[in-house]
Amino acid sequence: MGLSRVCLFLAHAAFFVLLGNAAGSHSLLYNMTVLSRDGFVQSRFFAEGFLDRQTFLHYDHKKGRAEPWGRWAEKLAAETWETESTDLNESSKELRKLLAEILSLQEEKGGLHSLQETVGCNIDEDSHPRGFRLLYFNGELLLSCYPEPHGCTLPQSSARTLAMEMELSKHYQAYVQGELCWRLQSYLESWTGFTERTVPPAVNVTHSQDSEGMVHLTCKAFGFFPRNISVVWFRDEEPMSRDAQESGDVLPDGNGTYYTWETIRIPQGEEQRVKCIVEHSGNHSAHLIPLEPIRLQDLDQFQTEPTDHNGLTHPEFQSLCHTPAPSV
CATH class of the missing domain: 2.60.40.10 (Immunoglobulins)
Known part of the structure; x- marks a missing residue:
């Protein structure tokens, strides 16, 4: 498969449009990606976390740890980052294993391939938490999980690729709908006060x-x-x-x-x-x-481009493809 067909679904803005953040609503989202090249799954793992559309976490691949991003995140307890790191490292292993399984069923294994998982939880104005999980292979939707009565669904073309819908549904209910929604509610205890502050420009x-x-x-x-x-x-x-x-x-x-x-x-x-x-x-x-x-050379302190989180804006990484819009 050529690079032009390999899409790393990394532009989280698309998910922000999907999730929204109306007054009184909140969201927690994790975006994770693993790659393979010429049939071999790579060890590099890309991950970021977002709370109410703000980056609060990035994954340091060299350290194998989740690192805080921003003033609010830096004040969280050390135990929080141990939990985040453990969960992301486990997700990294699961995604690499799943990508290897998907590749074993592909006729064409050469070139670059990507598997992306986006998981999180929304709390809408009715205060009811709703978890979600999306899987994309080469930028195409492979699996979508939403609260009942929807559950987890697979596109017809993907049924042969993943014969584990029930297992994925159990993971969705236990981890996404349970753990992540509880985590969002926990984070909001300190986040709400932080976002009510005023910082002049x-x-x-x-x-x-x-x-x-x-x-x-x-x-x-x-x-x-x-x-x-x-x-x-x-x-x-x-x-x-x-x-x-x-x-x-x-x-x-x-x-x-x-x-x-x-x-x-x-x-x-x-x-x-x-x-x-x-x-x-x-x-x-x-x-x-x-x-x-x-003098323009004195303005290094001001960024006119989004911050490079975890290497996701590195030219080698971004040159792979254009980001598709979520069809949800």
Whole structure:
């Protein structure tokens, strides 16, 4: 099988769309992946954990341990990380064993193959916990487990590949619907208070000039919580149109806060006619940002790309394929 057909279903944003996080709802999610090359299952194991769409855990393959990610996670007890590490190491063994079994039934074993498991629990506004488990082989849905009356289902084309539906259903009920939903409720005891905090944004403005003599101004806000924020460029005391601004998404930065940016392109000499106003819902105040020159090489502290968690954004890893959208 060529690389173009091997999809590592790692863009957790797709699951966030599936799960959602409406007011009053919460979610705990683990995303795990193992690989094989030319018929041999690799030892490398990729895993991340997300609580209410925020990364709180990443798996260190070299140490064979789950490591905390972000300020909330770093305050959890050592026993918590022993439990997380034990569970992930066990999942790693099970996934590698399952991938080897799947490969034994494949006519074409060459090339690169992936098996991904996504497990977790949702607590909706009705406060009822609902566990879920999804398995993907080469990016195609192999197994889906949801609370009764759905249970675990296999696509018709996968029935020959996995003759263990009952065993997987038992695992789903005991571990996913039981242990993980209990863990989510336990984590929420300290997480809820943590997410009710307010952290105002740090803001800076940078500018650069292109070959056509136009000036690019970027207003960056980072390190803020909660997520709601307004970043708008003004020209002559009037807000510029959205078409004149290049907007960045509001993204998690991996430590429990968010970052975003807005960029405009104006003729040189008009810098003093514009300013950036940042209003954050947490402190309900407007930030007027002076246009002071800042060298781009001094901005290493600010990330304009998502953090590389556990090597998942490494070019060698990401170049394998495009992420499919979940068909659930």
